[in-house]
Amino acid sequence: xxxxxxxxxxxxxxxxxxxxxxxxxxxxxxxxxxxxxxxxxxxxxxxxxxxxxxxxxxxxxxxxxxxxxxxxxxxxxxxxxxxxxxxxxxxxxxxxxxxxxxxxxxxxxxxxxxxxxxxxxxxxxxxxxxxxxxxxxxxxxxxxxxxxxxxxxxxxxxxxxxxxxxxxxxxxxxxxxxxxxxxxxxxxxxxxxxxxxxxxxxxxxxxxxxxxxxxxxxxxxxxxxxxxxxxxxxxxxxxxxxxxxxxxxxxxxxx
Amino acid sequence: xxxxxxxxxxxxxxxxxxxxxxxxxxxxxxxxxxxxxxxxxxxxxxxxxxxxxxxxxxxxxxxxxxxxxxxxxxxxxxxxxxxxxxxxxxxxxxxxxxxxxxxxxxxxxxxxxxxxxxxxxxxxxxxxxxxxxxxxxxxxxxxxxxxxxxxxxxxxxxxxxxxxxxxxxxxxxxxxxxxxxxxxxxxxxxxxxxxxxxxxxxxxxxxxxxxxxxxxxxxxxxxxxxxxxxxxxxxxxxxxxxxxxxxxxxxxxxxxxxxxxxxxxxxxxxxxxxxxxxxxxxxxxxxxxxxxxxxxxxxxxxxxxxxxxxxxxxxxxxxxxxxxxxxxxxxxxxxxxxxxxxxxxxxxxxxxxxxxxxxxxxxxxxxxxxxxxxxxxxxxxxxxxxxxxxxxxxxxxxxxxxxxxxxxxxxxxxxxxxxxxxxxxxxxxxxxxxxxxxxxxxxxxxxxxxxxxxxxxxxxxxxxxxxxxxxxxxxxxxxxxxxxxxxxxxxxxxxxxxxxxxxxxxxxx
Numbered sequence: 001x002x003x004x005x006x007x008x009x010x011x012x013x014x015x016x017x018x019x020x021x022x023x024x025x026x027x028x029x030x031x032x033x034x035x036x037x038x039x040x041x042x043x044x045x046x047x048x049x050x051x052x053x054x055x056x057x058x059x060x061x062x063x064x065x066x067x068x069x070x071x072x073x074x075x076x077x078x079x080x081x082x083x084x085x086x087x088x089x090x091x092x093x094x095x096x097x098x099x100x101x102x103x104x105x106x107x108x109x110x111x112x113x114x115x116x117x118x119x120x121x122x123x124x125x126x127x128x129x130x131x132x133x134x135x136x137x138x139x140x141x142x143x144x145x146x147x148x149x150x151x152x153x154x155x156x157x158x159x160x161x162x163x164x165x166x167x168x169x170x171x172x173x174x175x176x177x178x179x180x181x182x183x184x185x186x187x188x189x190x191x192x193x194x195x196x197x198x199x200x201x202x203x204x205x206x207x208x209x210x211x212x213x214x215x216x217x218x219x220x221x222x223x224x225x226x227x228x229x230x231x232x233x234x235x236x237x238x239x240x241x242x243x244x245x246x247x248x249x250x251x252x253x254x255x
Numbered sequence: 256x257x258x259x260x261x262x263x264x265x266x267x268x269x270x271x272x273x274x275x276x277x278x279x280x281x282x283x284x285x286x287x288x289x290x291x292x293x294x295x296x297x298x299x300x301x302x303x304x305x306x307x308x309x310x311x312x313x314x315x316x317x318x319x320x321x322x323x324x325x326x327x328x329x330x331x332x333x334x335x336x337x338x339x340x341x342x343x344x345x346x347x348x349x350x351x352x353x354x355x356x357x358x359x360x361x362x363x364x365x366x367x368x369x370x371x372x373x374x375x376x377x378x379x380x381x382x383x384x385x386x387x388x389x390x391x392x393x394x395x396x397x398x399x400x401x402x403x404x405x406x407x408x409x410x411x412x413x414x415x416x417x418x419x420x421x422x423x424x425x426x427x428x429x430x431x432x433x434x435x436x437x438x439x440x441x442x443x444x445x446x447x448x449x450x451x452x453x454x455x456x457x458x459x460x461x462x463x464x465x466x467x468x469x470x471x472x473x474x475x476x477x478x479x480x481x482x483x484x485x486x487x488x489x490x491x492x493x494x495x496x497x498x499x500x501x502x503x504x505x506x507x508x509x510x511x512x513x514x515x516x517x518x519x520x521x522x523x524x525x526x527x528x529x530x531x532x533x534x535x536x537x538x539x540x541x542x543x544x545x546x547x548x549x550x551x552x553x554x555x556x557x558x559x560x561x562x563x564x565x566x567x568x569x570x571x572x573x574x575x576x577x578x579x580x581x582x583x584x585x586x587x588x589x590x591x592x593x594x595x596x597x598x599x600x601x602x603x604x605x606x607x608x609x610x611x612x613x614x615x616x617x618x619x620x621x622x623x624x625x626x627x628x629x630x631x632x633x634x635x636x637x638x639x640x641x642x643x644x645x646x647x648x649x650x651x652x653x654x655x656x657x658x659x660x661x662x663x664x665x666x667x668x669x670x671x672x673x674x675x676x677x678x679x680x681x682x683x684x685x686x687x688x689x690x691x692x693x694x695x696x697x698x699x700x701x702x703x704x705x706x707x708x709x710x711x712x713x714x715x716x717x718x719x720x721x722x723x724x725x726x727x728x729x730x731x732x733x734x735x736x737x738x739x740x741x742x743x744x745x746x747x748x749x750x751x752x753x754x755x756x757x758x759x760x761x762x763x764x
Contacts, residue, residue, distance in 0.1 A: 092681055136757060
């Protein structure tokens with residue numbers, strides 16, 4: 001579905017992604033996991049064509065993905081939904097306006113737009129009376145729901161999420177995690193999720209790609225990463241994120 | 256939006272030259288922005304009308320250059336000038352010894368001059384009559400005998416070639432107590448006894464008012480400033496009766512008569528039109544219409560003129576400046592050239608810009624665009640309005656958060672759609688603030704339009720300054736201030752309609 005072949009990309013001489021090969025299978029959720037600066041967000045931005053690789057190739061359904069505004073690139077982007085931290089909602093448009101922006105631009109009829117908006121509200125558990133609110137009037141969790149709905153508006157083949165829950169407090173975060181998992185399962189789309197939280201990655205994704213310094217360190221399920229680390233960095237990363245609750249629970253089990 | 260368009264179309268009709276049969280020959284008279292010139296201009300206009308022409312008087316134009324260029328360019332047909340100004344300023348550097356040489360020089364420019372009208376408005380030195388009498392001072396030479404006299408001269412007189420430095424040499428004047436000061440202050444200094452001798456013009460109204468004695472220039476130091484009418488050579492064929500009427504004034508205005516008329520206007524507060532009409536009746540036995548409008552009519556006229564200047568120039572500036580701002584924000588290489596250029600335009604002094612624009616507009620005359628009146632004023636206002644709008648458009652677009660710009664791109668919107676649907680609406684508050692600034696500045700600057708004959712609130716202000724008439728100044732200044740406030744109010748209302756709800760301060764955050 002999505003593939004990177006020998007892709008490198010530097011910023012001001014510093015390589016963010018170096019000679020990366022990656023295949024993202026269709027219909028599954030893949031998490032790109034790693035510490036800040038490991039290149040995971042760069043991969044996502046290369047996938048949707050916000051960045052051009054310095055070398056190598058990015059492909060979507062076999063066609064090259066490139067940055068720029070050529071018609072074929074624009075058409076490609078419309079087949080992908082993109083959600084970023086804190087939503088990236090346009091402050092001058094209300095929730096409905098944000099969701100319907102592209103559909104209206106493409107000339108959808110009002111009834112069709114409304115039908116789709118209603119269906120998405122139901123899917124994401126977003127209250128219909130919130131549609132008239134502006135992003136500044138919505139809570140962080142609601143903003144992410146609107147952002148997700150906006151990404152899903154044209155029923156894209158691929159959904160790309162960059163730290164979608166990064167700015168939320170823990171309660172809302174866990175609630176939204178559950179909703180996301182349900183939505184991914186219901187839609188069965190190809191999903192690529194960027195996160196630095198191993199728990200979130202394990203909860204939402206079938207497969208995790210652990211990255212470090214622009215390279216893939218290990219790829220597999222959460223269980224594989226925890227039980228069969230292929231490099232010392234994997235164990236360190238897993239250990240660093242073990243929560244105090246887990247060790248407490250582990251301690252109780254031993255007693 | 257549609258209403259705005261209709262307004263714009265209406266404006267175009269307002270400025271379009273009114274079509275129709277022009278039976279009587281149109282004659283445009285100009286005058287400089289001092290009282291004597293305005294009275295002479297009024298006299299010429301009324302005589303032209305009495306001679307069967309359709310006369311128009313563009314009064315109080317900004318300076319000799321503006322009138323001279325307008326006359327040569329055909330924007331004006333007639334204006335009063337002084338031989339000294341022709342020789343010393345307009346034909347500076349050429350030796351034009353006598354009237355024939357001057358006429359020949361004028362003819363090269365396609366211009367004719369009348370014989371002198373009678374009075375010589377040159378520099379004179381003035382003293383309070385009683386004091387001059389007591390000291391026995393009648394001529395400038397007499398001053399040599401009183402070395403302790405205190406002199407107060409205008410800055411212009413202190414610097415000019417024919418002014419104090421050469422006068423002192425010519426007459427070997429011994430006085431050391433010489434101060435440079437403003438004209439108005441020097442009269443008061445003379446009146447209060449702090450000064451003994453000041454420079455003035457031989458037809459100044461104050462000569463009468465303060466009871467001054469003009470000292471005779473017994474060595475003939477000051478050049479002659481004989482008043483004459485200048486007209487375009489083609490006027491003699493187009494309106495021979497008008498030329499004949501103007502020639503009828505040759506030698507008919509003595510110095511005392513001009514002083515009295517100036518005094519009536521400057522000190523008595525009489526309207527120039529009325530003074531001119533009475534003069535024409537008394538001197539030539541003709542009855543003319545003084546054309547003096549009442550306050551309400553004047554206000555209506557100046558308001559319409561002012562609004563027209565502001566509306567057209569601002570509309571044009573918005574249409575040009577927003578795309579320029581977009582261009583600057585889109586292409587980093589263009590940002591500095593565009594912002595730099597509009598910034599530099601802003602630093603050109605208004606009068607200089609107006610004078611610079613007039614010759615630039617002159618070639619457009621064949622397309623019906625005049626280089627006097629509205630076109631140069633509107634062009635100048637347009638240029639001054641660019642900076643705030645360009646800069647704010649640029650800033651508004653440039654400051655859009657990069658993550659939102661990326662969101663728009665990732666969504667799959669084309670660049671144009673991103674600009675129209677995302678970037679411009681998000682910058683709308685900043686852009687509108689720029690337009691508001693431009694509009695308020697524009698309303699103020701538009702008062703300078705009067706300097707090139709575009710009318711507006713600047714007209715009563717110019718007259719008021721000239722006549723030292725606070726009421727007249729307020730007649731222009733108060734409506735201008737009110738209009739600025741109204742414009743500000745209109746834009747605040749517009750902000751409510753144009754700035755998206757989600758971007759307003761009153762939205763919950």
